[in-house]
Amino acid sequence: MAEPGDRRSFMKKATGLLGLAAAPELALAAREAQTAPPPGLHDVALSVNGTKRTLRIDPRVTLLDALRERLDLTGAKKGCDHGACGACTVLVNGRRVNACLTLAVTCRGKEVLTIEGLAQGDTLHPVQQAFLEDDAFQCGFCTPGQILSAVACIREDRAGSDLEIREAMSGNLCRCGAYPNIVAAVKRARDAQAGRAQAGRK
Amino acid sequence: MKLFTYDAVSSLPAALAARRGTFFAGGTTLVDLMKLEVLTPERLVDIGSLPLTKIEATPARLRIEALARMADVAASHDVLRNYPVVAQALLRSASPQIRNMATIGGNLMQRTRCSYFRSVAEPCNKRVPGSGCGAFEGDNRSHALFGGGPACVATHASDLAVALVALDATLTLTSAKGSRDVPLAEFYLLPGSSPSTENVLAPGELITAVNATGGPRAARSLYVKVRDRASFEFALVSVAAALALEGGMVKDVRLAAGGVGTKPWRLAAAESALRGQPATLAAFEGAAKRSLEGAMPLSGNGFKTSLLERTVVKTLARLGGVS
Incomplete structure (x- = not known):
């Protein structure tokens, strides 16, 4: 980018x-x-966005700092650094976690997916596309975390009603207050993915 | 974060053979408190990948191994059907991200959210024995009505523990010498004059499982949590109730409260007041008054008394199907 x-x-x-x-x-x-x-120091081999990476690190290094400072993947953001804001959300072995509370040394052999690995080439992931179409951000700082959390929220089948989406996205704060549009984007992406899955079955 | 050494273990015997160190799994409490330098362990023993993740929730018996993740227990249909109070307490805890990381054992071992405990600039007997308590005469809006004193009034933060106390749950504690089962209600200690000692866990001992017996009471159970915002917040007041009804009468009941005690608080007087009574709003209101027995409000948390009373009524009314 x-x-x-x-x-x-x-x-x-x-x-x-x-x-x-x-x-x-x-x-x-x-x-x-x-x-x-x-x-x-510890050698940690892990997969990041499908690529095998090896880190030689102090055990104090969080996954968030390893991604940002060592692997040049600055999509995941450092907001509160205490697991309260969700700006650092990434998927580890397919589950959404706070990278700021994850020690990188515990990620040996695991698969990490960050916002940089979500699109297929120039084709955006349906959640990324929906965030654009619904204008689900203002400053954009929380957006990478929101998007990965939304990907997981849909995968967990917790993207039903607005109320359920708001609850399932409660680990991601947005100081610009784009929440209504974020909920709309999650619904749009959910429907797009469901439509695609249905088309695939035909 | 202060420097520490890190070792991952891959079996329970290897974990129990660790001569010293702090057990570490989900890390959601420890990493947070290590960044604040509230906790400064010299060695972490990572037990996060031990195969202790089984969840068994038949109508007769609940057994959750200690390294099951909060999210996985909350998503279990058997837990929701046979022990709803457990699933509800978990789903009202933390955020989806944290529930994916945090373990059941770690949840029960989490530390208080008292802001004096969490700030190294403040006095706190729990963090630095003998340094005093900032909250007793300070900002104590979120602090305990029950079980505290001038040395410490910090509340216990776990929702799950409150639900489990209402199920008469026990913990299996395992050390190199073997295992023992301890009722959860006796696992936690009152702060007394040494608030830094929070439980009966011996050095090197590990929570390996949570156990409870099922039945009609466990199946008719509910967790109600009142907090400053709708989600991702700790309880101001919470109530876990388990109710066995027979012919419109309360055959048996368990009531426990969170956000109000220095440990998960069993409301024993309210339970006795309700046993054998008709399951009516009047009986629930009468019992709820008894839930305040022993309450010692502080300068800033007096509102919790009426909030607790009303939350008890609301919880029982919803469980008993009356309004």
């Missing part, structure tokens, strides 16, 4: 140091793979 000239790539170019530091880190990663980790 990083267009030339956007804020993130500007910051990377501007700091420069980051670019310099990246190359030795790659070499280090190759070397690390063949040696046992030094005391206090």
